[in-house]
Amino acid sequence: MLETVTAHPPRLVPAPEDIQPGYELLLEQRQVRGAPVRLFTFPSGSEDVARTVVCLPGLGASGRSFAPMAPLASELRLQLWTPTLSTPLTHTPLQWNVAALSHPDAQLPERFALLGSSFGSLVSLAFTLAYPERVRALVLVSPVASVHRVRRWALSLSTLVRMPKPFAYLFAPSVARVLGGRDLPPEGRAEIVREARRLSPLELLRRLKDVLDADYLEALEQLRVPTLLVHGARDTLVPLGYARDVARRIPGARLEVLREASHLPYMSHPQAFNAFVGDFLVQHFS
Template sequence: MREASLPALPRFVPEPEDIQPGYELLLEQRQVRGAPVRLFTFPGGSQDASRTVLCLPGLGASGRSFAPMHPLASEYRLLLWTPTLQTPLTHTPLQWNLASLEQPDAGLPERFALVGSSFGSLISIAFALAHPERVKALVLVSPVASVRRVRRWALVLSTLVRMPKPFAYLFAPTVARVLGGRRLPPEGRAEIVREARRLSPLELLRRLQDILSANYLEELERLRVPTLIIQGGRDLLVPHSYARDVAARIPGSRLELIREASHLPYMSHTDAFNAFVGDFLAQHEA
């Protein structure tokens, strides 16, 4: 399926047709609760539904941001979920996405593993708390469970992506570099910038409000799902001390630090990230 075109952008921001090398994936658009959800999969990847791993991206990103996980696609059925671009005002984005994952028309198996990054980790935590019987294993990347431990200045910085033209085009690559870190490849930065521009300022604001109002810290001890937490040592949004706190509150959880990574280790340090996730899933996904 070809994605809908957007208005012409300056050439340093790739258009939808200009998918970066390594990010070419199969796209399926599903109607879930009457709203379009984009679902990306790997060409030639596993189709074994019993080994499904659902990946939920961070704020403003699409499921395609998980494309560097392709080495795991031969072993696991990786479904790269992209929340609807416009959440109905009847629900918060968190409420809507949580309810969407619960719906039969989401097409998810009865049990699956979850990988959630940043805002996606917030959805993953909420889903695992509500439906622990459906989650085989849980991977939280740069976890967001309470804004009390998130650096608010970095959240404010992320809103620069949504500044009015032409300022947004000047600042968006800088924001992508800050969140992705020095080791994020140019094609990864381009993917983050391009996808972020699809999100309306109102939708971004509403997702930020979900993060600012989140507080699952006291509930984490109820999680009885095998959990791996992966944190970047240079993350400017979620401090390492916060990831340690989250790990300490989830019984039996495992914390892995990628010291040179920032907020998007699955895009910047793919070998280390995939090794940690592959080892964890091999132990707990079955």
């Protein structure tokens, strides 16, 4: 199933509900532990299971936000995982997603690489600490390992995306601009806004609580998985100093800083991001 672009007259800023050019991806919906999970893949992408990379998006984004990683799809089997829009109340969203990734319903190979952005980095860390034997390599983008180093005002700002209409339409593009930085293209901004509006206020608050409760800093020294961190120097949510601290705590970790990027470097600066991530992952799949 291919999600396609809705035809509309040209405009300066695309409507958030549209799927933008460059973000058209194949969609598969899997039932994992009784809940629907959307999995996006690239048309004509690699089908080599041994080179699988599972990409986990940020707080209110979908796997489609990783569409600018398309140049890597010929060499890597990129699986753009989107957590279910509503996790069961029996688990926190973090707990549910870790359990879902490890469940046979997920249909993931025995070993794969993980790439997590923001909230997705929190899920990636929790999964890797629980199942280190399944993770071949780890990429953390704008890492969240402890809320003590995340700017709470930015977390509060992100909740504006969920305000009722017409306030959401007034504030959501500004929130996306803050997260994406000045170089985030209009198509990327529309993608973030459109997907965030699909998430219920309850689910957003539950994911925010996971972020606020997180504290994995001391556990990072246990990681023995090849790890790359990619961080935007202009990130207003997660300070650069925090990414450096996380990198220092993970044995052998490497940190690459994109000076002009903000919280979503794979969307705003895909060429530099893909160069770092592609070289790292190909090396660890060889």
